[in-house]
Amino acid sequence: MRRRDFFAVLGGGILVFIADDSDAQESGGGARRGQNQQAPGELSAWLHIDETGRVTCYTGKVEVGQNARTSLTQAVAEELHAPVASISMVMGDTAATPFDMGTFGSQTTPRMWPQIRKAAAAAREMLVDLAAQQWSVDRAAIHVVDGRLTAGTHSAGFGELTKGQKLTRTIPSTVELLPAAQWTVAGKSIQKVGARDVVTGAHRYAFDVKRPGMLYGKVLYPPSFGATLQSLDSGAADMLPGVTVVRDGDFVGVTASDPVTAEKALAALKPVWEQKPAEASARDVYAHFKRTAENRPPAGGPKLTAYNVAYIAHVPLEPRAAVAEWEGNKLTVWTGTQRPFGVRSELSTLFRIAEDQVRVVMPDTGSGYGGKHTGDAAVEAAKLAKAVGKPVKRNWTREEEMTWAYFRPGGVIEAGAKVEPDGVISEWEFHNYNSGGSGLQSPYSLEKKTEQFHNAKSPLRQGSYRGLAATANHFARESYMDELAAASKLDPLEFRLKNAKDERLRGVLVAAAEKFGWKDRKKTAGRGYGIAAGFEKGGYVATCTEVAVTNGMVKVVRVVEAFECGAVVNPEHLRNQVEGAVAMGIGGALFEAIDFADNKIGNARLSRYRVPRFSDMPVIESVLLDRKDLPSAGAGETPIVGIAPAIGNAIFDAIGKRIRSLPMAPRGSIA
């Protein structure tokens, strides 16, 4: 069945907008295309039922480990009343799935989840109509259960009714969905779809894709950012058997029929580069942000407390990868990306071919965390493949992934406040330099406040990272709230509750504190307790930590995190996001930092860049507040924002030392 038809915008149906994110640091350095395309209203763009009753669901969202495949399968199962095992998802194939802006911003749950439910409900109603017609019975007499329709003595499986025909119907904008309180498949933890393939190694990711006749490609990178190619002697490389050297301006690559020869060819190139002096290094970048900032507050204002946040790397365990194949003027690329349609745009623009001549397929990728928005490997593979007339694979090395992609922005955040004797904040001032505007706004109730984001010059390529600037802004805000609490001689929880009117914020604070045993915490030497709370992307979080500081070494002993994002779609997946985000956040909180100087990355490998390991894990307890009365928000990012300030606050509680920079223990010790 041809699916190319569904890129024409069809009238009616549901408009899918991604909330306009004014954060300039979203999505990797300007490569984002701001298209708000209308989601097709035609049911057959989303669902197909074949003659055996097998259901296929099409979505532009992709699976990066966040279990979108499984949760969207549950959406179909719930509304269509089809067994989970009968449903397959086709995800992130620009030739087969409806347009989607990308899998980021915690948007799959709030937007794709209802969209798929609507499509599945519309399909169910269409099946009921078909049965009513065929059996000449009243619609109300028909029951739909487990892939079958029955009415009295009539019974038919889905496939018998549709006979594999396209579901030609427009999804009505007001189709009735099952309320969350009545869910039987959604809202529950079911086994991950496709789990068996992962544990047997059968599952193919972008890095694993092979095409007949495929060559291996390597790219020549400059010795430092901004360097330009002055000359290239490719004589030695040209002579290697089966090698082609490709040159296109400053882009230089080699292809070979095996990876060993490709590496030899790359090493045999003799380039001459002109390097550029660096704007800043890791040491002086904070002053650089302040100096180059736009709309700086006027001098002579109140003295603010400054917090520094380092650049960090995503370190997806599978580096970027792509295989590109041309057929005449048609391009197909398999690549690990969170934005297959965005990559399609990039390729279409670069090669000056229509978008429908480009097909991007996302075969699942070994995580992204916001780091795989841009099609760098796809572009390289496509350039090489075009030059040599054969499919080319571009698998990035870890060093390339940690140098030539993009980083979570570093930043400086400054805070100031006036607090009344009773602990109520009467004035609040908050500035973020370079990190971004996400999470800039305080969730507390503040009478008078100034909150401002200042663009600055970044010496490193920067872009989206799980939570965007909300991590930096929450670290600064929740550390500063703690400093204010101490100055007011109030318990940190009490101080926050005094300034919180939002019942959902109060809800997570109280739930976390209760599970943690906050009011019964006992002060002992070298142990400390911290609390932090926040709001981002429709989710509320509160984090309590217990930390042990021994000879300057910090160990996070226990974390309790309360999270509330409306109605819970799949409790186990949600727990994964909460616990996974806490685990990841410990890295950024304590030891992760990109080291750079002279336009070079000093630690672009895992032996020099420490990420959290088994031994870094505290006991993590998550308290999931299920608000069935509220729409479901996403959870991929927000759980990360509380961990750094909660740890910082616990360190202060333990040894009286206030650390105002991330990472807090870059060389392991905070002594």
Add this chain to the structure above:
Amino acid sequence: MPRITELDVNGSKRRVDADAERPLLSVLRDDLDLTGTKYGCGEGQCAACTVLIDGVPTRACITRVGAAAGKKVVTIEGLAAGDKLHPVQEAFIEADAFQCGWCTPGMILGAVGLLSKNPHPSAAEIVNGMNGHICRCGAYPKVVAAIEAASKKGGRA
């Protein structure tokens, strides 16, 4: 340069034609199309490339294929017995011990190796024994739970 012409992989003698100095990981993935073993760092820091060589968990990215010649190599593809999954594989599924799954084959083989030496490890022993494996998604607590569950069921096939 000596060349390796045969490897014993997953119980079969496989023909290869590789320089002995090549990393085993590349020979497995690129020459034998056994892509279940993953690349994560290329320097033995993340253990995504773990295979078993004569039953011992080994990082294929820093192992010369020459060192694997004449030994029994088991990759993730060779762990199940036909349709029957290894208890550790089953335990990982039941405990939902992975998110993106990239580290999972390495984790599973690392766990198989751990349990073969220490069939009833404590949580602390699991953490120590598995600490060479990185999971960026943070599924560590569930991996520990999976290994504990597998050990209770007698984690060997």
